[in-house]
Amino acid sequence: MSDWIDRLPQAARDFVAGRRLDEVECILADIAGVARGKAMPASKFARQEKFYLPNSIFLQTITGEWADNPAGAFTEPDMILTPDFSTATAAPWTADWTLQVIHDAYDQQGNPVPIAPRNVLKRIVGLYAERGWKPVVAPEMEFFLVARNIDPNQPIIPPMGRTGRRAAAKQAYSMSAVDEYGKVIDDIYDFAEAQGFEIDGILQEGGAGQVEINLNHGDPVALADEIFYFKRLIREAALRHDCFATFMAKPIEGEPGSAMHIHHSVIDVATGQNLFSDEKGRETPQFLHFIAGMQKHLPAAVALLAPYVNSYRRYVPDFAAPINLEWGRDNRTTGLRVPISSPEARRVENRLAGMDCNPYLGIAASLACGYLGLVEAENPRGECLGDAYMSSQDELPYNLGDALDIMAESAPMRSVLGEDFAAVYESVKRNEYKEFLQVISPWEREHLLLNV
Incomplete structure (x- = not known):
């Protein structure tokens, strides 16, 4: 041994x-x-x-x-x-x-096996490698700690904090809010240390019991492995303290959803330099090509970034969720954000992915869009300098059925992901969507039973 x-x-x-x-x-x-x-x-x-x-x-x-x-x-x-x-x-x-x-x-x-999600991500990383490029990602994980919910017919509610009160919403970045469930956070840190994972930071997000964990940038496959492990780690830490951790995109009505924002940069293997910055630190044409690929191909990738019917409940106005394909520098209202950084760390943040996505497939789909942009060498539309939430453009699918239709019709996306995988993924998701449509919701019973 x-x-x-x-x-x-x-x-x-x-x-x-x-x-x-x-x-x-x-x-x-x-x-x-x-x-x-x-x-x-x-x-x-x-x-x-x-x-x-x-x-x-x-x-x-x-x-x-x-x-x-x-x-x-x-x-x-x-x-x-x-x-x-x-x-x-x-x-x-x-x-x-x-x-x-x-x-x-x-x-x-x-x-x-071409339909194994880890192999799909390796395939995309391999496409970059064939052109002398090395993609780098840094994911952010958002999730909710919630009270135990053993009856699916009952709504999900926030957990009880150490003060004896339920976690409150609208407390983004509050340290006292994080302290309310500090014992869960302590176990998350302890488990992560035992597993050899480095957490870049933990903070309170805007929802009641909503937490964000940031990870250091690195190799896409290694980071997807970490998120895969982290989801289990976080669930186990929550169970130790009589609550659940959920990665649903929208678990609580009226609260913000949980995203998996993905930061991207690309290294030129031959020089070791960030492809998005030239020798004088200026933005390169490849930087704009990457953004253009995101704008052009993300609609065909949404089925992987938002893989369930619940995922689209996150795509609503006024809940800090991206509902557009605009891009902007240091603009959190855009779906594609360019954070403040040094030239060496210049990157593009995709804010569309939900935390409910398979990390291998979410990262693969996002990288696939950027890869297609680099290959096609087109330019994006102009930078959004204002509030992109006010954008009138309707470019994204807002339900799973439409997202699958767009993916099915996109030859470039199916080609880079692999035709075998795309066919299996579509089959699985259409089956899930069909099952969901057979369920009668409380809203239907409340408003339609005696009124129509």
């Missing part, structure tokens, strides 16, 4: 040092970003190089149903899953000493 232990990141080695490792969780993300896989005794994991799961896990919807297989026969062939030891990390909330390891999915001929 010592051979594979030596291949682990330092934080994982520190976690198991001097202890008897009990279990290893072998996992990968499905289309929704849910962890699928197997848990096994550490002694068994040490003796095997791979394990198997059926590729049908990528056809499972968020409700547990099975979508139609666009490839035809539903034979469920096994995939070969191999560990990426660089992703090994602690599961510090478990009763036993446990590690988690993300696995890569290959078919039986040794090819990456």
